[in-house]
Amino acid sequence: MILRTALVQQSGDGDRATLWARTEDGIREAAEGGARLVLLQELHPGPYFCQQEDPALFDEAEPIPGPSSERLGALAARYKLVIVGSLFERRAPGLYHNTAVVFENDGRLIGRYRKMHIPDDPGFYEKFYFTPGDLGFTPIDTSVGRLGVLVCWDQWYPEAARLMALAGADMLLYPTAIGWDPRDPQTEQLRQREAWELVQRGHAVANGLPVLCCNRCGFEPDPTDATCGIQFWGTSFACGPQGEWLARAGTDPAVLFAEIDCQRSETVRRIWPFLRDRRVDAYTDLTRRYRD
16 A cells, blocks of 8 residues: 655744644645645644743643644544644643644544653753653554654654564654754754764664654744754655655755555565564663663
């Protein structure tokens, strides 16, 4: 079976109403283009607010189910799409998560994943806002397959991708918000982006699974002027189970379509049986922080 997918890459400049309008336009374009699965970028309903530590910004969080999840569910039902979105979840007073949500093509909320790896770097102060996830690495069953949904910083960790694969995921999906410091030299910027592509293509190869990554694009200033802001580099992509490019976006807003051959993982795993040859008896040290 060939699954047509779409990644909605958009810029984060503007207010929430503007960004929601862009999201809805992208979802409509995806449906009109024949997609059955749509992946949105990390925290798509608003600007990337983690460039500063401001307690007032917790007011942007919502419960799930809540207004934003209901809005995405209505779009999934209207266009008969499986949609993977990304929301700032208010779980309880003082307890918040960076949460991916999955909607079936009839509008039902059928699963969620709470981001497990939380960064804390200049311009990416996510530990101030987000509690590490506690739902584990569990794929979500949908009408288009078992989706191994992870979020942004998770994409650097082979353990996360492998655990999703071992739990039976048919593909890996990464809503993402990553960019560079505009002050960095171009050579460093290119190294960072190539490393980002390379590590995720490595997850595809090591696990014999297709990977879809949807990233923000455009420049977002630091509201505090403490840094030079972030230039989100876009370049959302899809690759197959041997890391082969299926589709790549540029640096501007776009709806990127990719065709996923749902039988190819079976074929690839027969010739590259990495799961068969794993030495599970010798991996106990993986549960240690570091082997002194």
